Structure formats: C-alpha cells, structure tokens
Amino acid sequence: MSDHGSPSCSLCLFRHVCRDASTADIPSNAQKPLQPAQVRVPAGNAFFRQGRPVTAVFPLRQGSAKQVYESPLGWRQVTGFSLSGDILGLEPNEAAAYSISAVALQDTASCVVAIEALRAHMANPAFRDSVLGVMRHQAERERILLVAVGSMRAAQRLAMLLLDLDNEHRRRGRADSALTLAMSRADIASLLGLTLETVSRLLSRFASVGLISVQQRRLRLIDRDGLAAVYADLKPIPQPATAAMGSLADTGPEPRSF
Amino acid sequence: MSDHGSPSCSLCLFRHVCRDASTADIPSNAQKPLQPAQVRVPAGNAFFRQGRPVTAVFPLRQGSAKQVYESPLGWRQVTGFSLSGDILGLEPNEAAAYSISAVALQDTASCVVAIEALRAHMANPAFRDSVLGVMRHQAERERILLVAVGSMRAAQRLAMLLLDLDNEHRRRGRADSALTLAMSRADIASLLGLTLETVSRLLSRFASVGLISVQQRRLRLIDRDGLAAVYADLKPIPQPATAAMGSLADTGPEPRSF
C-alpha cells in the first residue's frame, strides 16, 4: 500500500531499506526490506506519549506534528515541530521509553516501523550511521533552542523559527516562499518561551516592516536576509508606533551571557 | 597511581571496570580492566573543545567543570555543571566530535579514558547500559533546563539549581548543608538564562527570607522545603523593599505556556 514515489518518501530516512526501494546500494548484510504498516492520526491526537514504552517509530508521510515535553512538576513545553518525511519517536541512547510525546497538528498519515525492525536494520552500518546522524542533529537543534530561549530576544527567536521552517519547506521541494503554518500561535509561543500575544504581535511587526506577509496561518517570507539580520540581532526592529526606517545595523551587538 | 578508594571513584561510572576493581560482578566477556591515565587541568582551561574529534572521556576526580555550548552565531551558553565523579565528554549517539566544550572551574584532576577503551568495554552489557543510562539522564537534564529557561521565572530557576547542586553534593557523601560554589555568578546566570546581577539579587533575597545563607561563594541551604516551594512557584518570594511575611502560598499557579 505504500507508494514509494510519494514526495515524503523521497526524503525518508528509511527509503533505502524500505520495500521495493529503487536504490540498491544496500550492503550484503542487509535485512529483508521494511514493509511498514501505516496509521492515520487525527489532528490533536498523540502518536505516542512520554513515558510509555517505545514500540515503534513513525515516519511521517503527510501532515505535521509537535513534540511536547512534560516536566516532573507538570510544566509543558513544545520542544519541536516535525514535517512530513521526519521520523517521530526516534529515541537516542536506546531509551526504553519515549522521552517526549508527539501530537499531530493536523490529520496525519504515517508509517509504523516496529522498534525491533529498526534495531535489526541498525546492523547495516550505513543505515545505522544515518539514523545516528539524525539523532545527533535533533540533539543539536534542541541545544540551539536552549541557547535561543536562554539568551536571545523575542524577535530573534521568532525569526529563527521562521527561517528554519522555511528551510525545511524548501528542502522538501517547492521553492515558493508561501508556507502554511500547521501549528497555533500558542504552540509557537511555547516552543520559543513566549506568550501567544507576543508571537502574534511580532508577526504583525515583521509584516509591517516588509519582512513577511501574514494572514492567519498563511505566511510568506519576503525578505529572508532581513529576517536573518533580525535573527543575528543586527537590526533592532522598529517599534509598532515609532517608524524608524533607514538606518541598518548601527550597533555591533556582542552576544550577551556567559 | 589511581587510588581506587578515593571518594570520587566510589561513584564513578567506571568503577566496576577500572583497575583492581573490588567488585567482581563483571560478566565473562569483560575486557581487561581500564588503567586510565590522569591529567590535571588548571582552572579556566578546557578539557576539550566543541567540534574537536572525540579522543577520550574524562572521569572527574577532583574539582568541577562547566559545559559550554557555542551556537553557530557565536552565542555562548553554559549548559551544565559537573562535579567530581561525573564523566566529561560522554557524547550520545556515537558522535565523532564533542558537541560542547568542557572548562575547568577550578584546578582539577581527572582520569583519561581513551574512546577506544570505552568502546571496547561497551561490549559488556551491564556497563553499556549504565553508560547509556547516564547519557539519557543528561539529556533529560538538559530538557528540564530548557523548560525551566523557557517558562519559569528567575527565582524558580535559581531555586531549582540550588536544590540540584545540593542533591549532587549530598549524593557524594557529606550530609552538611554547606556547599561552596565553584562557578561564578556569571556562569550561573548563563546557565539559567539570566544576568549575573539578577542571580546576585536573588541570592540575597533568598538569604533575607531565610531560605539560605550566602557569603560570596560560601552557601548554605537552610530551608529546603521553602526552596522547593519556590521552585514549584508556590511562593511568590517577597520583594526586597516590601517585607510581606506570614502568608504562605495563596494562589494555585497553573503552569503557563503550551
């Protein structure tokens, strides 16, 4: 039932070991190809929940999801978003339980790869390396988020997210600058350690300065370099009331903290 | 040269596979015991630097260290502190390069376990599990930090750190409530996403309310439950000027964000 030509498969981590894979660069010790089951997870439902035993990983075929971490004291925070082609449930260090929950942001379809099958395929060195690489990349991302939340101002954090989302969007094919946010303002706020009002305000501000255009969840990046400048804190982003336009980057910012 | 009875060894991850280990519960497939070299790293110097190839891990014998992450844009942030008995340089997911730098907070002495030796011993299932467990624990810690920095107020974060430091201190033997901070206010501030002034002010405030006593880096926890209450945000901590004393916990706080 899995259409291997689908766009989400072309970037899938498992594409080389999946059923009837076109590429044949699998070493001699390759396992029998995966024949993943599939599931549909409606918007708002969880793929899996933090603390539950790891039973499978979920390559996202359509839709998107958020990762949510719930701390011992009950504080919840979104720790990341996943788009189609990403793998949900990959736990570093062979954890036996999911360290976070994954919740669908919209109606989604995903493959289901049993954890035993994954482990079996990990014997394949090339595949293993790519999986470990993905895990490392995720850890790196989380660390970048930590620094962002810990020592950057609100506008920077949001610019970072927008650029990141745009990158992922472009990595997945279409080169147009239009992207539709699957997540709510509250989700974005949680990820960035802000309030939803602040996120909304900043988006409006970005739009008013011509960096982007927003209408509800329809978003378009207009000035990527400008956003990058905001991210790097080169531009102080004019206040809504005072329209200070013209001077670009006056002060070398010198990273604070540490 | 390694005195196995030293206090820092008794909690060391490697104690069971280290030279002349007293406990003999090593399975049949055990490698030859470790005979780690040792190094001294003066205060302010690095054990290793982010991005450099992983050559060894460093079980801390004496002293303490901070982990520092430097983001692509040049923002630096302390991501954790390590005390004697901890292992520096354990990289999850078999990374080939250190993902952070480790810097000595004071003059330190540590073992040096070559990464090949570590890998060889990882064949021992029990040892392997304990190492992976430590890695998972570290990841968990970092996530807690992320949530703290992303959605808790300054006093909560600091209370969290103090309780954590105290826990580690007690796990290492002495039951007295006196601990000496090896890190500067700036380091603490960086870890918690604050400024050093705020950290200093909060410590004074904690002291004035009788939660702790501080004198420079000499610290003593007086009211652990009180600190825990601050951590859980049950108590709003009176402002320095207005001395509101008596009322404990009036509002159920309801975690924000998400």
Next chain:
DNA sequence: CGTACCATTGAACCGAATCAAACGGGGTGG
C-alpha cells in the same frame, strides 16, 4: 599594600507578560 576580579546594591529603563476586548474565519444548525 595595592591591584584586579568578582560580587553586591541601587536607580532607571525596557521588553515581554498580563489583562481585556474586539475581530475573523470555519463550522454547524436552522
């Protein structure tokens, strides 16, 4: 004894949170 660094404390400012209200869009039921 002097110097350098770290820590404390104060005053003013600013950014983001909070409280509150209005708006918009998408769905349902009349």
Next chain:
DNA sequence: CCACCCCGTTTGATTCGGTTCAATGGTACG
C-alpha cells in the same frame, strides 16, 4: 443560504520582572 457560535488570532492598555547602567564593596593574589 444565512445566522450564529466557537475558537484562534489580533490589537490595545497597563503592569511587572528582569535588564541595563553605574557605583560601591569585598576577597584573593601578587
């Protein structure tokens, strides 16, 4: 088809926590 409602979003006014700038104080070290 339209009216209505619900939920997410936008926008405004105000408050407040934490930063920033600045000056003082303490401790260790040469």
